[in-house]
Amino acid sequence: TVGTVLPDETRVRHVHTKIAGWVERLHVNFTGQAVRAGEPILVLYSQELLASQEEYLRARETAARFATSALPEVRRGGEDLVRAARRRLELFDVPASLLAELDRTGTPQRAVTLNAPVSGYVTAKNVFEGHQVEPGMELFTITDLSRVWIEADFYEYEARDLTIGQAASLNLPYDPAASLAGR
Numbered sequence: 001t002v003g004t005v006l007p008d009e010t011r012v013r014h015v016h017t018k019i020a021g022w023v024e025r026l027h028v029n030f031t032g033q034a035v036r037a038g039e040p041i042l043v044l045y046s047q048e049l050l051a052s053q054e055e056y057l058r059a060r061e062t063a064a065r066f067a068t069s070a071l072p073e074v075r076r077g078g079e080d081l082v083r084a085a086r087r088r089l090e091l092f093d094v095p096a097s098l099l100a101e102l103d104r105t106g107t108p109q110r111a112v113t114l115n116a117p118v119s120g121y122v123t124a125k126n127v128f129e130g131h132q133v134e135p136g137m138e139l140f141t142i143t144d145l146s147r148v149w150i151e152a153d154f155y156e157y158e159a160r161d162l163t164i165g166q167a168a169s170l171n172l173p174y175d176p177a178a179s180l181a182g183r
Contacts, residue, residue, distance in 0.1 A: 003152035003170075011144035013118045016136055018092050021046030023131045024111050028140060031125050035116040035142060042127070042139070045111045049092060053108035056085035060106075120144035 025043040028035060035041065059081040066078030089099060095115055102108065124141035127133060150170065154162065 001152050001154055001158075003150045006149045006151055007123070007143045007145060008147045008149050011120070011147065012123075013120070013142045013144075014138050015041070015117060015140040015142060016138055017044070017114075017133045018135050019044075019046045019048050020132070020134050021049065023127055023129055023133060026127070026129050028116075028122055028125065031122055033122045034120075035122060036119045037116055039116050040113045041116045043111045043113050044133070049089075049094070049112055050108055050110060052085070052088050052092065053102060056082070056089055056102060057106055057108065059085040060103075116142060118142055118144060 021044045023042050024045050027040040027042060059078075063078030063082045066074050069075050069078075086099065093114070094112060098109060098112055120142040121144075122140055123143040124138070126137070127139045133139065150168075
């Protein structure tokens with residue numbers, strides 16, 4: 001029979017942004033490019049992200065001042081401020097490396113590098129350098145092609161001979177001598 005090779009839908013990942021900003025640099029430049037999880041995909045400038053970093057640093061300074069208070073409620077309040085400001089950055093999907101750099105240097109970064117959440121191939125690219133992005137905008141689709149599906153066409157009378165998980169072989173038209181087997 002004939003069939004169509006398709007990506008395994010469970011291995012497709014859409015990459016969105018949770019904040020507004022401008023793409024200053026793209027590390028992923030074309031559809032079909034291979035990426036690995038954790039590799040940089042773009043550099044984003046966001047006023048909201050910069051302000052959130054400054055808020056986090058101010059909360060840390062305040063908590064340090066409150067830490068010497070004799071009142072446990074004041075100390076706890078300072079700690080709560082830091083936790084909330086840090087959590088806000090985490091909810092924006094700020095890389096852990098940026099948070100570590102903030103803690104180490106005490107200096108906010110104007111632009112933030114966003115990393116690939118998964119490994120695979122870029123199967124859709126919807127952003128270019130200089131583009132303004134909005135929350136929820138799909139930037140990329142990354143697809144892991146290490147496992148694919150094959151949708152084959154069979155006649156109704158052949159259905160009784162087929163079972164889920166049944167072994168099959170695949171011959172490709174560009175190399176009929178090569179054969180792949182799988183389930």
